[in-house]
Amino acid sequence: MRTRIYTLSLLACFSILTAGLLVVQLVKGGRYHELALRNTIRLIPEEPYRGRVFDRTGALIVDNALSFDAVIIPQELKDRTSVFAELGRILSLDAREIERRYDRGYLNPFTPVLIAEGVTKIMAIRLEEEKLDLPGVAVELNSRRIYPFAKTAAHVLGYMGEIDKSRITRLKDYGYDIKDRVGYSGIEERLDLVMRGEKGGRQIEVDNRGRQVRLLGYKPPVAGEDVTLTIDLELQQVSDRLLEGKRGAVVVMDVDTGDVVVLSSSPAFDPNVFVTRTDRHALNYYLNSEDAPLFNRAVSGQFPPGSIFKVVTVEAAMRTDKQWTPSTSFLCHGQMKVGNRFFKCWDVHGTQDFRAAMAHSCDIYFYRMGLSAGPDQMARTAQEFGLASATGIDLPAEASGFIPSRMWKRLAKREGWYDGDTANFSIGQGFVLTTPLQLTRMMASIATGFLVQPRLCAKAGGEDLGEPLRRPLKMDARHLELLRQSLRGPVSLASGTAHALNIAGLEICAKTGTAQVQGSESHGWVAGFFPLRSPRYAFCVLLENAGTSHYAVGLARELLEEGQRRGKL
Amino acid sequence: MSSRPQKIIVLILFLFLAFGIICLYSSCHQKGIFAKQDIFVKQLLWMGVGLGVMALVALQDYRKLRWSSIPLYVLSVATLAQVLFSGRAIMGAQRWISLGEFSFQPSEIGKFALILVLAQYFSSKGPQDLQADLGSAGVSRGLLAPLSLTLLPVALVLLQPDLGTAVVYLFIFLSIAFLAGIRVRYLAGLILAAGAFMPVFWHFLKDYQKSRLMVFLNPNSDPLGAGYTIIQSKIAIGSGRLFGKGWMSGTQSQLNFLAERHTDFIFSVWGEEWGFLGSLVLVVLYALLVIMILRVSDMSRDLYGRLLAAGVAALIFFHAFINLAMNIGMCPVVGLPLPFMSYGGSSLVINMAAIGIVLSIARQK
Numbered sequence: 001m002r003t004r005i006y007t008l009s010l011l012a013c014f015s016i017l018t019a020g021l022l023v024v025q026l027v028k029g030g031r032y033h034e035l036a037l038r039n040t041i042r043l044i045p046e047e048p049y050r051g052r053v054f055d056r057t058g059a060l061i062v063d064n065a066l067s068f069d070a071v072i073i074p075q076e077l078k079d080r081t082s083v084f085a086e087l088g089r090i091l092s093l094d095a096r097e098i099e100r101r102y103d104r105g106y107l108n109p110f111t112p113v114l115i116a117e118g119v120t121k122i123m124a125i126r127l128e129e130e131k132l133d134l135p136g137v138a139v140e141l142n143s144r145r146i147y148p149f150a151k152t153a154a155h156v157l158g159y160m161g162e163i164d165k166s167r168i169t170r171l172k173d174y175g176y177d178i179k180d181r182v183g184y185s186g187i188e189e190r191l192d193l194v195m196r197g198e199k200g201g202r203q204i205e206v207d208n209r210g211r212q213v214r215l216l217g218y219k220p221p222v223a224g225e226d227v228t229l230t231i232d233l234e235l236q237q238v239s240d241r242l243l244e245g246k247r248g249a250v251v252v253m254d255v256d257t258g259d260v261v262v263l264s265s266s267p268a269f270d271p272n273v274f275v276t277r278t279d280r281h282a283l284n285y286y287l288n289s290e291d292a293p294l295f296n297r298a299v300s301g302q303f304p305p306g307s308i309f310k311v312v313t314v315e316a317a318m319r320t321d322k323q324w325t326p327s328t329s330f331l332c333h334g335q336m337k338v339g340n341r342f343f344k345c346w347d348v349h350g351t352q353d354f355r356a357a358m359a360h361s362c363d364i365y366f367y368r369m370g371l372s373a374g375p376d377q378m379a380r381t382a383q384e385f386g387l388a389s390a391t392g393i394d395l396p397a398e399a400s401g402f403i404p405s406r407m408w409k410r411l412a413k414r415e416g417w418y419d420g421d422t423a424n425f426s427i428g429q430g431f432v433l434t435t436p437l438q439l440t441r442m443m444a445s446i447a448t449g450f451l452v453q454p455r456l457c458a459k460a461g462g463e464d465l466g467e468p469l470r471r472p473l474k475m476d477a478r479h480l481e482l483l484r485q486s487l488r489g490p491v492s493l494a495s496g497t498a499h500a501l502n503i504a505g506l507e508i509c510a511k512t513g514t515a516q517v518q519g520s521e522s523h524g525w526v527a528g529f530f531p532l533r534s535p536r537y538a539f540c541v542l543l544e545n546a547g548t549s550h551y552a553v554g555l556a557r558e559l560l561e562e563g564q565r566r567g568k569l
Numbered sequence: 570m571s572s573r574p575q576k577i578i579v580l581i582l583f584l585f586l587a588f589g590i591i592c593l594y595s596s597c598h599q600k601g602i603f604a605k606q607d608i609f610v611k612q613l614l615w616m617g618v619g620l621g622v623m624a625l626v627a628l629q630d631y632r633k634l635r636w637s638s639i640p641l642y643v644l645s646v647a648t649l650a651q652v653l654f655s656g657r658a659i660m661g662a663q664r665w666i667s668l669g670e671f672s673f674q675p676s677e678i679g680k681f682a683l684i685l686v687l688a689q690y691f692s693s694k695g696p697q698d699l700q701a702d703l704g705s706a707g708v709s710r711g712l713l714a715p716l717s718l719t720l721l722p723v724a725l726v727l728l729q730p731d732l733g734t735a736v737v738y739l740f741i742f743l744s745i746a747f748l749a750g751i752r753v754r755y756l757a758g759l760i761l762a763a764g765a766f767m768p769v770f771w772h773f774l775k776d777y778q779k780s781r782l783m784v785f786l787n788p789n790s791d792p793l794g795a796g797y798t799i800i801q802s803k804i805a806i807g808s809g810r811l812f813g814k815g816w817m818s819g820t821q822s823q824l825n826f827l828a829e830r831h832t833d834f835i836f837s838v839w840g841e842e843w844g845f846l847g848s849l850v851l852v853v854l855y856a857l858l859v860i861m862i863l864r865v866s867d868m869s870r871d872l873y874g875r876l877l878a879a880g881v882a883a884l885i886f887f888h889a890f891i892n893l894a895m896n897i898g899m900c901p902v903v904g905l906p907l908p909f910m911s912y913g914g915s916s917l918v919i920n921m922a923a924i925g926i927v928l929s930i931a932r933q934k
Contacts, residue, residue, distance in 0.1 A: 002748055006879070007863050010886050014856040017893050018849065024807045024897045025845040032807025203800075 044204065048197030049143055051224035053157065053187060055233040056261070056458060062157055062188075064143040068124035071112035072102055077136030087137055090126050091116050107179065118144065118276065145275050151268040153236050155296040156229065156395070156456060158186020159271035175199065184274075185294065187227065187456060189396050194460045197224030225461030230259035238562045239264040242555050247291060247544040249298035249436040250559065255444035255529055255538050257468040258452035260393070262539075262559075263437075265297040300399045302433040303542060306513030306549075307361045308527050309382075309428025311446065311483055314354070314366075316373035316381040318479050324372075326354040326482060332364040338423045343367055346514070359489035359496040361512060363427050370426020375417060378425055379405045384474060385442045386451050387434055392469070393454040401438055404431035429516060439527045440540040445473050446483050447509075447535035487511055488532050498526055500553045503561055506569065507531035510556070512549035521545035524552040530560075530569075537569060574861040574868075575931035581858045582924055585909035586616055588839070588851070593912060595817050596831045596838045608831060608912055615914040619921035626925030630933060631874055634926065638685035642718070645682040648675035649725040676734045677915040679722045681923060683741055684880030690715050691749035692873035699750045712755055715746065733903030737887055739763075744883035745876050748866075798834065799898045806840030806848070806897055813844030831912040833904055836896040855889040855908075865931045874930040881923040888920075 024032070053062035070091060077083060080099070088095040098115055105113040119127075124139045131137070145160050163171075163180045174193060176182065182196070183189040200221030205213045239250045243266035252262035267289075273282045286293050295301065317324060334348035345363040349356070357365035370378060382388060388403035404425065406417040424430030437454060445451045453469040473480070487509035490496035497512040510528025517523060524546035529538040539560070541552040563569040593612055597605035652675050691699070694711055701707025719742040726734045747756055805819065813819075819841035830838055840848050859882050866878035885908050892907040894900040906916045 002750065003863060003867050003879075006744070006748060007860060010859055010863075010882075011856060013886075013890050014852055017890060017899075018852055020894065020897050020899050021806075021840075021845060021848045021852065024803060025810055025840065025848065029807050029810035029845075032804045033810055035804050036808035 045199055045201040046221045047142055048199055048221035049223040050145065050197060051191075051195035051226045051461070053195075054226065054228045055231050055236075056229065056259070057232065057234075058228075059233045061147070061149060061153065061229070061231075061233060063146050063148060065146045067118040067142055067144040068121065069114055069140045069142050070116040070119050070123070070127060071114050071138050071140050072136050073112050073138060074106060074136070079135075083134055083136060086130070086134055087115065087127075090123060090130070091119060111179075112138065112140065145271075147271045147275075149233070149237070150270045150272060152233070152240050153231055153263070154186075154268040154271055155265040155298065156186055156231055156236075156263050157271060158183050158188035158190075159269070159274040160184065160188060161274055185296065185396060187229065187395070188271075190394050191227055191457060191460060195224040195227060198222040227457060227461075228459035229456050230254075230257075230261060230458045231263065231456065232261045232568060234566060235262050235559075235563055235568050236264065239559050240266070240268065242558055243268075246546075247297070248546070248552075248555075249296075249301060249542045250540070250555070251298050251436050251440040252537055252539045252559075252563075253440050253444060253454055255447045255535050256450075256452070258441075258444075258454045258470065259458065259468075260454050260456050261537070263298050263456070265295070265299075265301075267291050267293040269293045296395065296397070297542065297544075298436045299393060299395050300397050300435070301542075302399045302401055302435055303523055303525075303544075304430070304432055304515040304517075305428040305434045305439060306515035306523070306525055307363075307366075307427055308439055308511045308513035308525055309432060309434075310358070310361070310366045310369075310426070311442070311487070311511060312382045312385055312387070312428075313370045313373065313378060313426040314358075314483065314486075315385075315475065315479055316378040317369040318476075318482075319381065320373045320377050324369075326486070329353045330357070330365050330368050332362050334364075336364050336367060338367065338371070339419045341420050343420070343423050355486055355489050356493075358486040358511070359493045361490070361497050366426050367423045370422050371419060373426075375404070375406060375422050375425055378422075379403050382432075385445060387432075387438055387442065391435075391437055391441050391454050393437060394457050398437075399435050401435055402431065402433040428513060436527075436540045436542045439525070440538050443527050443529045443540065444535075444538035446480060446487070447529040447538060449473055449475070449477065449480055484509060484532060484535075487528060491528075497549065498528070498553050500557050501526070501528070501560070503557065503564065506560060506564060507533065508560070509535075510553075512553060514549050517545065521547045524549040526552045526556050574864045575928050578858060578861045578865075578924065578927060578931075581854050581861070582909065582921075584854060585858075589835075589910040590616075591816065592835055592839050592842075592910060593831055595819065595842060596835060598817065605831065611914070612912050612917075615917050618914070619918045622918055623921040623925035623928070626922050627928035627932070629929055631877060631926055631929040632871075634685060634877075635689055635873070638682065638689045641678070641682040642686040645675055645679040646722055646725065649679060649722060651675075653725060653728055674915040676726050676729070676731060677919045679726070679734070680737060680741065680884055681919050683719065683722060683738055684745070684877065684884065684923070686718060687715055687742060687745045688873055688876035688880055690718065691745060691876055692871070694749075696750060700752055708755075712746075712751060716742065716759070731904070733891070733905045736891075736903065737884070737905065740887045741880055741883050745880050748879045749872075749876055798902065799895075802834050802837040802896050803898050805837040809841040809844040809847075811845050813840075813842050813847055816842055818842060833892065833902070833906060833911060834896060835911050836893055836907055839910070840896070852893065855885070859886045859889075862927050865927050869930050870933070874933070878927050878930050881927050884923055885920065888916075 050064055052060060052064065055061055070087070084095040084098045084102070088098050093116065101115050102113050107113070127134065127137060127139050147157065160181050161184045163176060163178065163182045167182060168176060168178060175198070183192040188195070198221060200219045202215060202218045204215055235252065239252070239262045243250060243264050246266055248266055250262055250264040251260065253260050269286045270282065273279050273286065277283065329351050331351050332345050332349035335342045335344045337343075343363070347360070347362075349360050349362040349364070352360065352362045352365050356362070382403045388401050390398045390400045404421070409415055409417050409421070421430060425432060441452065441454060450470040450472055455465070455468065457465060459465065488507075490498040490512060491501045491508050491510055493499065498510040501508045501510055508528055508530040509532050510526055513525035513527070515523040515525065522545070524543045525541065526549055527538075527540040529535045539556060541556045543552045543555065546552060560569060590613070593609055597603060597609045698707040698711035701711050719738055723735045723738045726738070743756060747753070808814070809819070819838055839851065862878055862882040862885070866875050866882065869875040869878060888905050888908045891900060891903065891905045892911070895902050906913050908920045909917065
């Protein structure tokens, strides 16, 4: 009985459908047929104004400029050769080049094909004047992205490009369409939805000569939202300049709020190049060079942390070995035997207590600490400090780093975990990988006792993005205090590895690291926070293949000194 | 004829596949050039996969599917949630899970899983639960529990946001519950309650969520309020008139007026090229297919098979009806594909697997 009712109601729906088809195809079919023949409905899109980007002080970092673009509307184009030749004369372009651009850009009869972007005002006026001789040619007024500071903060900002296939599939439901310009990497990608605004346009009916007969609908474009970043433009410029010609990354972050004040990655790129796309040489370098200028080393680069990892080792050892006190000393002969292999220290330090070992970054001391803590506790502690998980910064493609474990080694390498692995682990070598941003955050967490989520976007569309996200570290407050005090040693002691950072008035705490790289020079690191009493900023500097941490410390000194001189820190 | 509905079902299915190929071939051409050959070849491959899956399912005893309904349901809910979270991370709706070269839409598997789990649930309950009075324990067993089973995936796809699929889930629930023998007044009450809840639901949405809902209610209204796609699709279908313009001769679709003409708007190509007669054939075939599936349902020897087949009928009916209706502007654009005709692997394979179940039920009656 119910099946019968059900079947009948479905059939009723199909009948309604048939009636609908009858109306559309037979009753109104003639009119639609005519509309189709005349091709009379045309869509003229209007691009919205993209939101601008400001730094924390309100300085404009990304702007839009109006540009005159020469386009051809295919269905109005009658005599190709003569129009291409005439257009070429005005734009001083080869007619064949215009033909090539036209054929490549053709989408359908009514979508304008872009021939030349950003033509001069004089050219635009001449095009308008000679409109009658150039059927199909039009000048569009579009806004174009400009990055006045070129390479500054390039990795924070990202660049613009034409939407690709995977993005269309993903974003179609949000009104994204083929030929749209969208953000790639950086804030441009992450906040694209906020900044892009809403496309508008006119739907018009035209007569057979292409003239507008009537306006069917109009939707004004809606401008995108402006965005304010946590970046300090001045300091960012200093940092970018210091990194120039090197490969590496710099991060400076507010320890309490997670506001990222500086985020540099080098080599950098000039986002303007992607707007104009005329500098083939630069484009080719950006896209294909082994230096990977588009790659954000600060957020997506994963490197062994080297000795900076020793703070994790200490905390792990303090949790395991209750007998240990800061005055516990070990003797450093320059090497020690673990299993059947000798593990070297980078120097011969003699008797070292905790403070001295930290200041001198004595490997022997931390091999012993690591062996007493064991790999499981070290891995757990590392995770507590936020390693091996993405920080959640508002940038795309963040890497999560890696912390090894016995289980992982068994599964991935089909090999047991050896004490030698523990020794390597305890000085941040071997399998451990971290990003510069993660190390910055770890230093901030030691300074405040909270693991904070770093952020770059402070305000979008005038709306504050609210309280910082942070959670307390599950660690003994006395341990953290001890770590803070011990991190002062490398800077304050004349023999300390980061003594160059002993800048009066900043009271910097820091740890250096040298990460060995197979078959190449070691990476140099320094990371820390300041001031020791009531900390405000955490920082991290990485220089790829710099050999030692010496240059990283030097760079950090120049940056922080300059920041202090300008009253920024 | 009536004793052998499965033969008719198979026949109609192959007709649809043939129509689909013909129509897709035409829609992949642009100005006479075979512009989207990759899409065409991919769909042929998917058809092969679909036929394999269908044969595999048809050869099984459908009662064996009982054990797989819960795991499949859990899997689909988990992947829906996963898609949602990974989508959050990269901004924008991520409806796909990719496994290397292969990517699929969890929401499609969800349709299949929901049919299985609801059919199993209702077939295990007796009339004392299904017809229970309000306030008695039976109501929660007969109505509230299966409703919750449905609302969970509905909520997950709504958050994507994918209204079309959410409505499909609800329609599957209503169909199976109705045919299982739930009191009609409960179902009517549910529909009324949902209707009454709408404005409240709308009220609690934030502005940007509302605009998102609007975007996906009518995604192509975006550049223009007038609804460009709908107008173009209506012009294409309408201009086909009685006999159509002939295969490969549809000017509207050939000239690329419709961006999505090989997926949700494939019918605009069909209607333009084959006219009212062609469209009528398509509608009649869909109606016949649904009737045959319901006949299999009627002839099934157990309640489980009966509800299973009914769920499949609901699935195919609803997609066909909504898709055709939105192509001719009778309902908002919600992004549901036309069964067996639209380009898209996940939906094709799932639909063919569903037909496989029906064949299995028919075989064992």
